[in-house]
Amino acid sequence: MILYHASTSVIELPDILHSRDCLDFGRGFYLTIFREQAEKYAERFLRRGNEAYINIYEVCGDLSGFKKKEFTAYNEEWLDYVMKCRQGHQVESFDWISGGIADDKVFNTIDLYFANMISKDEALHRLVYEKPNQQICITSSKLLTENLLFKEAIKLSL
Template sequence: MKLYHGTTSEFVMPDLSKGRENTDFGIGFYLTDKESMAKNWKKGHPNNHVIVYELTLANIETGKLHIKRFENADIEWAKFVYNNRKGKNKKSRYDLIIGPLADNGLENWFTRLEKGEIDWDDLAKGIEFNKFQSLQFCFIKPNAIKLLEYAERK
């Protein structure tokens, strides 16, 4: 499977120490399954390019990696993203997290939640029909990074 990372930096393999805090799935190296999404992550910056990696999950031996997979943008996913964005999950117990790529609209729901205008059930109903078109893959630990093989830079 091809995965894409938009960046302004020059590198072949990621350095996990450069991950940012308060992101959707926590500190890690993020990729997406859609090249167009990777291009938009750093839109308008000089030296914008996309690094392409190959990922083969089929080769993972059972019990070797702790992977969290969100199949849908549901309340469990929303709470997980919220807690990470607010810095409440400081250390992940996962090696790799896969799930829908949140858009800026989700932050509006979180703001309404914090103001007390809605509760979690309202948020869940509100995002139920949103079509999150891309997946994001967050590689958190070195053993997960080893699943990536550099393919090219575009």
């Protein structure tokens, strides 16, 4: 499986230490299966006057010993998990978490829900109409070092 990571630099040896807290799936190294999604994300760096790279990795080896969680839709389970992670609360620990991103449109709904301005039912009703994109959060340093092989980095320009 090929995965992509947008960054302001080449990242041959990814780690979790440089990750921010309180992201959708918590602290970890975030990737996507969609190159176009990574490129679109990297464009933000270019617009801010920074360099932008698409780092390309290949997942190799046996992942069966790692604990994985996959969210296949924007549903109540996904919403509860993202809410806990974004609030910095400990949630069940996984080595690999995949599912939809809380992008701008999705985040607006989540923001209203977090502020108790809409109910969970209303938030879920709004999220039904959003097509999930894809993010993978790797929280295991062992998985990063043993099963994620750096292939190349492509420098982007406007």
